Amino acid sequence: MLIESSAYASRWRDVAPSAKALFALTGLGAAWLARSPAAFAVLTAMLVLAALLGARVQLRSYIAVALPPLGFLLLSCLTMLVGPDSDGHWRITTAMLPTIEHTALRSTAMLAALLGLVLTTPMPDLLALLRKLRTPELLLDLMVLCYRMLFVMRQAWDESITAQTARLGYRNWRQAWRSTGLLAGQMAVQVWQRAAALQTAADARVYQGTLRFLPTAYPQAKRQLTTAALAGVVMLAIALGDRL
Amino acid sequence: MSAPLLELQAVSHVYPDGSNGLNDCTLTLQRGRRYALLGPNGAGKTTVLQHLNGLLRPTTGTLHYDGQPFDYSRQGLTNLRTRVGLVFQNPDRQLFSALVEEDVSFGPLNLGLHEYEVRHRVTAALDAVGLGGHARRAVHQLSFGQKKRVCIAGVLAMEPDVLLLDEPMAGLDAPMQIELTALLDRLAERGVTVLLSTHDIDFALRWADDIHVMAAGRCIASGPAQQLAAQTDVLHAAGQRPPAALALHAELVALGVLPHGPAPRSVDALLDTLRALKHTGVTTA
DSSP states (O other): OHHHHHHHHSTTTTSOHHHHHHHHHHHHHHHHHOOSHHHHHHHHHHHHHIIIIISOOOHHHHHHHHHHHHHHHHHHHHHHTEEEOTTSOEEEOSTTHHHHHHHHHHHHHHHHHHHHHHTTSOHHHHHHHHHHTTOOHHHHHHHHHHHHHHHHHHHHHHHHHHHHHHTTTTSSHHHHHHHHHHHHHHHHHHHHHHHHHHHHHHHHTTOOSSOOOOOOOOTTHHHHHHHHHHHHHHHHHHHHHHHO | OOOOSEEEEEEEEEOTTSOEEEEEEEEEEOTTOEEEEEOOTTSSHHHHHHHHTTSSOOSEEEEEETTEEOOOOHHHHHHHHHHEEEEOSOGGGTOOSSBHHHHHHHHHHHTTOOHHHHHHHHHHHHHHTTOGGGTTSBGGGSOHHHHHHHHHHHHHTTOOSEEEESSTTTTOOHHHHHHHHHHHHHHHHTTOEEEEEESOHHHHHHHOSEEEEEETTEEEEEEEHHHHHTOHHHHHHTTOOOOHHHHHHHHHHHTTSSOSSOOOSSHHHHHHHHHHHHHTTOOOO
């Protein structure tokens, strides 16, 4: 939800998703090519600053979204510090330090590229981009329905929890377990009913077997793509210059 | 009079669970008129609307469309649903796209229209419901009233001849009800036939040309709004009290405040009549 609300609030909300995707993709490519810590630092700084200063993503939201993957990265790096020695005993070893450093820096730069995209592009725009890139219709239809149903079901879940709480459904552990069980059972029925209702509603609007939606128009797309491409070229140049 | 646009002839409907939805219901819609389908909860109003859009098929009886019995072929259903739009009561059960403009474009795209035409229709439909600036908002960020208007826009964008609305006023606050009524008036002026279900007799009398009354799955009476609203026995059978405007008017006539004559269709109109009396200096006993 935080990712989604940041994307809607971002200044780049109405920038063509193709331009933002190109920028993120070249960022990923540059992070893949770069070798030295300095190059990784520059790339990460560029990508993070683009999101924070360019797209005006709030620093607090950025950190909150970045923390879980960074935590995962930290855990992975820590496990690489432990390994068997020649006698087969497990111990802390520094042999992997260069690899750990490289992996951590590259992953961080790649994470920054990805966050730049998802924190500025709402899910519906990403889906529209995938549609443009000719992703199979069935997969997209499922994604659209899942996305919409996520909010519908969350609202239904929250309302039911409130209704149960109002009638002391969560007064103690025993009742809380019982209420949660009842709610889970009820949600199954609700999912079924809502799925049937959506099918009926789609039929009423001449549903023909595929969910067709109007693609959003981005009048500035060409200019934005050019800017993204130029920024991408700069990042790739930094990475390639690092290799040479 | 020309052939009715849509007609249910002695339609009964039994749901798969064995419950009776409709029982020998006959109901007619003429071109360009405003209809209210009046009845208490569970009277079968939604079932009637779903029959008129071809979503449900009569167990017995027939649906007539343009004077001909409807054939329920795939092409026939497409034609019917292109011309007869249905807005559901609960917006969360109708909206399934992530963005407002995507959802509104769903129907027109299903009609196979060109993208340019679809874009034009989406803009016009959103403007018509007062959501012109909300095209790119996510559906889940909208209020209940806004979602309801998106639902209406989604059907308007298909430019139907007949608009069916299931309890359109339910859950809307007073200003939004006034806005929606104005929108329905504009549509009716453009020649769109409108049928809406309601259990508000005052609104039905104020707004509709004709009223169809339902009770327990039966279509018990149909007729011009003012005549039907005066039939207390019919209203009583449908669990309705007499409209406030008529009851007040009758009392004021009995008191000698107002002369005998046709009753106004709303309390507001009645108040206007009383204020006019005050200005002319009429005094009462």
